[in-house]
Amino acid sequence: MEATAASAMVRAMIVLGIETSCDETAAAIVTEDRQILSNVVLSQLDEHRPYGGVVPEIAARAHLDHIDRLVSQAMEEAHLGFADLSGIAATGGPGLIGGVIVGVMTAKSIAAVHDLPFLAVNHLEGHALTARLTDDVAFPYLLLLVSGGHCQLLLVEGVGRYALLGSTIDDAVGEAFDKTAKMLGLPYPGGPSLEKAALQGDATCHDLPRPMLGRPGCDFSFSGLKTAVRHIAEALPRPLPVQEQADLAASFQAAAAASLVNRCRNAMTALADSHPEVRTLVVAGGVASNQTIRAALTGLCADHGYSFVAPPPRLCTDNAAMIAWAGIERLRLGLTDGLDFAPRPRWPLDPDAISKQPRATARPVKTAQSAPLAARS
Structure with a gap:
């Protein structure tokens, strides 16, 4: 044997x-x-x-x-x-x-x-x-690829078969996380530090813009959100008080998550007619480890009858x-x-x-x- x-x-x-x-x-x-x-x-x-x-x-x-x-x-x-x-x-x-x-x-x-x-x-x-390694997800599926260098929505139809539905017209979401963290005086690496700081913050403290919200299509934009954070941060005393850091981090994270959800909702709506068999949203890339973004996308999938799949953070x-x-x-x-x-x-x-x-x-x-x-x- x-x-x-x-x-x-x-x-x-x-x-x-x-x-x-x-x-x-x-x-x-x-x-x-x-x-x-x-x-x-x-x-x-x-x-x-x-x-x-x-x-x-x-x-x-x-x-x-x-x-x-x-x-x-x-x-x-x-x-x-x-x-x-x-x-x-x-x-x-x-x-x-x-x-x-x-x-x-x-x-x-x-x-x-x-x-x-x-x-x-x-x-x-x-x-x-x-997601096919971790969860054996079947083709086709909707993919939100979010990292420091990339922010894309794609229809994944097979190995080597990808249709781009939308991408960022300026900054990738991970880049926006990192640069916002730097503006707030948070330690390197920025993305994880911002997520940690946001845990102690009030996400409703600052009324930040939700980029592309309500616009047709699936493209992303994060430069305006980043600029809005900079204007608020520059008006505050330096170094930023810990609670101000936390509130701004939480407000930024909530705005970014709302933007991602809105763009994914548009993609789901577009695929409903052209590819009704697509019923799974996969999120991948470094930003996919962010728990606030995962929770927001999980809620979106529940509302639209989609399964939500995200690899474990280490992957x-x-x-x-x-x-x-x-x-x-x-x-x-x-x-x-x-x-x-x-x-x-x-x-x-x-x-x-x-x-x-x-x-x-x-x-x-x-x-x-x-x-x-x-x-x-």
């Missing part, structure tokens, strides 16, 4: 995933039957904290310093050798290009040495498919388990990549929709000394 079980384990599809798109260096082993055998994440928060944002050069060097050790650790925790793997998946973009190159070259090297398929995974597709922020799983999804379909694959700083999920957008929403290539916190996802 033991030999039979071991043989079945070897025959199962098992993929090593590598994630290096921003400031987390990560490696994970995931199986076809949705087991996460290891999921190692090394954050670079301490390295970037003095700069108040992600410095691309520092991030790339850190990935280079740690990636080999983390891959070895992931393999050891999974109790596997490279001969047990079915493929090697790595984030091929979008992201800070120095880091993406480190992950791609590491994955290509392992694939070449061990004669394994190489899979270049779109970082956004990793987020988009995480909302950048991780390699989602990359390994996306690799499995692609490997099942024979969608492997050659070793000549070129890492991409920009890689939209729905390339056909880019020309229709007022502004591209992929992470920009940073040329300044410090990338803003929005580079995080």
